[in-house]
Amino acid sequence: MHFNVNGRDHEVEPDSRTSLLDLLREHLRLTGTKKGCDQGACGACTVLVDGVRINSCLALAVQYQDRAITTVEGLEADSGLHALQQAFIAHDGFQCGYCTPGQVCSAIGMAKELERGIPSALTEDLCAMSMAWTRDEIRERMSGNLCRCGAYNGIVTAIETTFAGESAR
Amino acid sequence: MMPFNYARARDPADAVRLAAGRTEARFLGGGTNLVDLMRESVEVPKTLIDVTELSQEITARDDGSLLIGAGVKNTTIAADRRVRERFPLLARAILSGASGQIRNMATVGGNIMQRTRCYYFYDESARCNKRTPGAGCDAIDGFNRIHAILGASPACVATHPSDMCVALAALDASVHTVSATGHRTLKLADLHRLPGDTPHIETELAPGELITAVGIPPCSFATRSVYRKVRDRASYAFALVSVAAALDLTDNGTVRDVRIALGGVAHKPWRAEKAEAALRGGQATEASFQLAADAELKEARGLRHNAFKIELARRTLVACLAELSRRDEK
Ligand SMILES: Cc1cc2nc3c(=O)[nH]c(=O)nc-3n(C[C@H](O)[C@H](O)[C@H](O)COP(=O)(O)OP(=O)(O)OC[C@H]3O[C@@H](n4cnc5c(N)ncnc54)[C@H](O)[C@@H]3O)c2cc1C
Ligand code: FES
Ligand code: FES
Numbered sequence: 001m002h003f004n005v006n007g008r009d010h011e012v013e014p015d016s017r018t019s020l021l022d023l024l025r026e027h028l029r030l031t032g033t034k035k036g037c038d039q040g041a042c043g044a045c046t047v048l049v050d051g052v053r054i055n056s057c058l059a060l061a062v063q064y065q066d067r068a069i070t071t072v073e074g075l076e077a078d079s080g081l082h083a084l085q086q087a088f089i090a091h092d093g094f095q096c097g098y099c100t101p102g103q104v105c106s107a108i109g110m111a112k113e114l115e116r117g118i119p120s121a122l123t124e125d126l127c128a129m130s131m132a133w134t135r136d137e138i139r140e141r142m143s144g145n146l147c148r149c150g151a152y153n154g155i156v157t158a159i160e161t162t163f164a165g166e167s168a169r
Numbered sequence: 170m171m172p173f174n175y176a177r178a179r180d181p182a183d184a185v186r187l188a189a190g191r192t193e194a195r196f197l198g199g200g201t202n203l204v205d206l207m208r209e210s211v212e213v214p215k216t217l218i219d220v221t222e223l224s225q226e227i228t229a230r231d232d233g234s235l236l237i238g239a240g241v242k243n244t245t246i247a248a249d250r251r252v253r254e255r256f257p258l259l260a261r262a263i264l265s266g267a268s269g270q271i272r273n274m275a276t277v278g279g280n281i282m283q284r285t286r287c288y289y290f291y292d293e294s295a296r297c298n299k300r301t302p303g304a305g306c307d308a309i310d311g312f313n314r315i316h317a318i319l320g321a322s323p324a325c326v327a328t329h330p331s332d333m334c335v336a337l338a339a340l341d342a343s344v345h346t347v348s349a350t351g352h353r354t355l356k357l358a359d360l361h362r363l364p365g366d367t368p369h370i371e372t373e374l375a376p377g378e379l380i381t382a383v384g385i386p387p388c389s390f391a392t393r394s395v396y397r398k399v400r401d402r403a404s405y406a407f408a409l410v411s412v413a414a415a416l417d418l419t420d421n422g423t424v425r426d427v428r429i430a431l432g433g434v435a436h437k438p439w440r441a442e443k444a445e446a447a448l449r450g451g452q453a454t455e456a457s458f459q460l461a462a463d464a465e466l467k468e469a470r471g472l473r474h475n476a477f478k479i480e481l482a483r484r485t486l487v488a489c490l491a492e493l494s495r496r497d498e499k
Contacts (some may be wrong), residue, residue: 016175016217019204037206046270055270058201062175110269118248121404126253139243143404144268169316 008072139146198279
């Protein structure tokens, strides 16, 4: 089977039972993506597939052949860390760091959703095609990512400063 | 997890053919429920038929109706402009469910067919009539805070966990299916069954019957609708009680029409027909909302830990109707 991860092609023959998370960690040795609960409840395993965030623990790898998969290892550019990764450092968006790869990938997917005008449960006017980057919107949209260390305030600030820029301040 | 064969269906007919005669085959959507249940050995399919690439369209007709393909992702529905404009309660119900990541994976077909979140159903060491018919139910005398208050039976008190289905029930949606015996359409409100003596038979669908689409008929007053979900935390939690409602008032404040469905309270999304009947043709007042809620919940029965849900459902329903009637005055 053919998998494209972080722009690189891989030929692997995983068992049909293998989750995308285990494929990344155990077969491709990309251990940046973390396993927290293995049941969709924590978000530690969040990766991007064609730019869309999903939980890789509930995804069977066979379903994701030939798709463009991005993990935390794929975010760094020649110029260094992704701006959001820098912001996590600057704003104390983590303590132990276990949830961080999932938080970062999730926030990048979430930012695209918000920019495309996809509403959230908090969005007041459903017919509006653009939404404000409020802290409450960020919290609601990031609720699928738990942080046992409780670094939420720093996480929200890191996301806000990276994507909302001056407009939200 | 037990080994299984994986096959990707090219079209609905292909999916039905692959499932024919194989009682241990399952259709695979986003896998967000099925993969979890396979890990717990609650589901042990020998074949998974991937149907995520089928029926990806949302089609709008001029009469105001919508046809949503079974493979459409939950996020795609909530993002669709026509859904947001015509059926805001559906967008809101979906957005209140699960997380952004899960909504990006979950399909319409999988959401409808997702199974209960009863802890004893998931726990292989517990007794569960749904998992093993005749085994008994550990929830009835166990920890039953999240369980049913309406339509339960001595065999099963589980609830159906979907938010989306509650809005679809209120909207009179229909479900289109195809199987070896042909195509058929049934009402979403009739698709899920009450537990009775056979809680392991959860829907009217036959084994190997594939959901291809959900149809939503026109409902002009659905633009004035709410979905309110009460839960243990503000986001990313299943409903204790939820209410989907739409209200149509005449200029002098009489209820011309109303749609109500309740979630988190029964083995199926609960269309509140008694409350609707009590309201239609009457004045929209706080007192009439109370009477309507009483009519619907008269037969509600609490267990040791969930009796609070009866009052919670009553108050949530009254609050939703009050909100809609105020919104109408503007
Ligand atoms: C942590 C967590 C929190 C959640 N919170 C919520 C919540 O708050 N509210 C809520 O509503 N839901 C919630 N969910 C449940 C989620 O909505 C469902 O898991 C999801 O909708 C299932 O869709 P799927 O495509 O992944 O289905 P799958 O897991 O692929 O399949 C589920 C079932 O549907 C069957 N099926 C799939 N497609 C078809 C078809 N076309 N025809 C016939 N049968 C089919 C499968 O065989 C299987 O039995 C939560 C899930 C998780 C893991
Ligand atoms: S490991 Fe996937 S959500 Fe927790
Ligand atoms: S930083 Fe430790 S879990 Fe989030």
